[in-house]
Amino acid sequence: MREDHHDQPHAPDHPMTEFEWRVDAVQALLIEKGVITADEVRRAVEEMDARTPAQGARVVARAWVDPAFKARLLADAKATIAEIGITVGFDATIVAVENTEKVHHAVVCTLCSCYPRGLLGYPPDWYKSLNYRSRAVVEPRSVLSEFGLELRSDVEVRVLDSTADMRYLVIPVRPAGTEGMSEEELADLVTRDSMIGVAQARTPALR
Amino acid sequence: MSARFKAGDRVRVRVGSPPGHFRTPAYVQDKIGAVERFHGDYRNPESLAYGGDGLPRRPLYLVRFPQSQLWPKYTGPARDQLLMDIFEHWLEPA
Structure with missing residues (x-):
């Protein structure tokens, strides 16, 4: 094994943490033993970096304009997402849940940071924080309020703690005043946070 | 494996902290x-x-719990729910 890893382009500029050293060492060994190649690692990083919330926004916008698509999405998200040319990849199963005027879903992973990365890309830092992970299940309305989202008491708050193979995608409520907008314009209103359930979709006036 | 439970069934979460890795947080145990x-069958x-x-x-299920049952001091409306994926071997009829 090489003694010095500073020649690696992926090495961070800051002093490496114990976990970074460990990942670095395992990767170097796997390459040295011919299990994987450096180019495969690079491609995997490139592919992951290419995934963004824009993919999820396309899915939500289609669900807003096409009730049959939405019904299929709620029944079998992974297969339905593939219909519009998005390959989620990874082994996890995507499950879509719908927010309405009466029900509001928000997603957390208390055990670690499970997130529909294959669809939305990397999770935001706050999603991985101990503060969000511990408080979102205990006092969700307070946490949502801190994000600027006040929900009426007649709205049922449903917090999803993704502890296993399911990766939840929230379909936010379609904002009022968006009748007649194109699917592409609608997708622009669908933010990452609205698909985690800590915010509503943007209204056209606030774009 | 055939699923033992169906949508609507009342279930109690088993209590346990087996050595090693498991995905059933303590805060829902015995609830x-x-x-x-029912999500389908997934690797353990x-x-x-x-x-x-x-x-x-x-078999893996999505199970819902009234928030007020999980947290005695929960201040939100009684209708609020917590939903969690739980494997069948952690569930028993209630």
């Missing part, structure tokens, strides 16, 4: 919930975490 949906993470094959696959 009673209702099956929201308690085996996968240690290089096992996770087989046989285990």
